[in-house]
Amino acid sequence: MRALVVCESMFGNTMKIAEEVARGLGGTMPAEVVEVGAAPAVLPADVGLLVVGGPTHAFGMSRPGTRKSALEQAPEGLVSKGGGVREWLNALHVNRPTAAAAFDTRIRAGLFAGSAAKAVHKALRRHRMILIAPPENFYVTATKGPLEETEAARAFDWGRSLAETASTL
Numbered sequence: 001m002r003a004l005v006v007c008e009s010m011f012g013n014t015m016k017i018a019e020e021v022a023r024g025l026g027g028t029m030p031a032e033v034v035e036v037g038a039a040p041a042v043l044p045a046d047v048g049l050l051v052v053g054g055p056t057h058a059f060g061m062s063r064p065g066t067r068k069s070a071l072e073q074a075p076e077g078l079v080s081k082g083g084g085v086r087e088w089l090n091a092l093h094v095n096r097p098t099a100a101a102a103f104d105t106r107i108r109a110g111l112f113a114g115s116a117a118k119a120v121h122k123a124l125r126r127h128r129m130i131l132i133a134p135p136e137n138f139y140v141t142a143t144k145g146p147l148e149e150t151e152a153a154r155a156f157d158w159g160r161s162l163a164e165t166a167s168t169l
C-alpha cells in the first residue's frame, strides 16, 4: 500500500507541512506529495492512505475569491495556481473506502478562526473514506508564514502516526 498527500498551498507553508507528513509516512510506506492541480481525478487503486491538506481561508477551504486575494499578496506567484482542494474533492472519484486524514495551516488566534481541515475532513467523509485521525491544524506566524518553529517536527510525527494507524487496518 502507498500513501498520497494532496496539497494546496499559496505561499508554500502548507506544502512544507505536506512534505514533512510524507517524510513521516515514508518510514512505513511509500509516500508521495502531489500539488492539488496535478492530483488524479480518480483515486488510484494502490493508494491505501489519502492525506489532504490546504490553507485555511475565510474560516474554511479556499475559494476562487480568497485565492485571488492571496495572489494580490504574492507578486512572486503562488505554489497552487489553479483550483484548490475544495474543487478537487468535489470532482474526485473514489471507488472503494480508503483510509484518509485531513490537515490545514492556519493562524493560531486573534480575529481569525475556522479550519480548512475540518471542511476537508467532512468532504472525505462524504466520499465514504475511513477517517483515521481528527482534522489536524498546523500554525503559521502570519498570513505568508513562516510556520511556527515546532510545526515541521509535529507534521513529521503526525505522518508517522498516521502510517502506523493505517497499516493496522
Ligand SMILES: Cc1cc2nc3c(=O)[nH]c(=O)nc-3n(C[C@H](O)[C@H](O)[C@H](O)COP(=O)(O)O)c2cc1C
Binding pocket: 008, 009, 010, 011, 012, 013, 014, 015, 054, 055, 056, 057, 058, 059, 060, 066, 067, 069, 070, 105, 106, 107, 108, 112, 113, 114, 140, 142, 143, 144, 145
Ligand atoms: C485570503 C486569505 C484568507 C485567510 N483566512 C484565514 C482564516 O479565516 N483563518 C486563519 O486562521 N487563517 C486565514 N488565513 C491565513 C492562511 O491560513 C495562511 O495564509 C496559510 O496558512 C498559509 O499557508 P500557505 O503558505 O500554504 O498558503 C487567510 C489567508 C488568506 C490569503
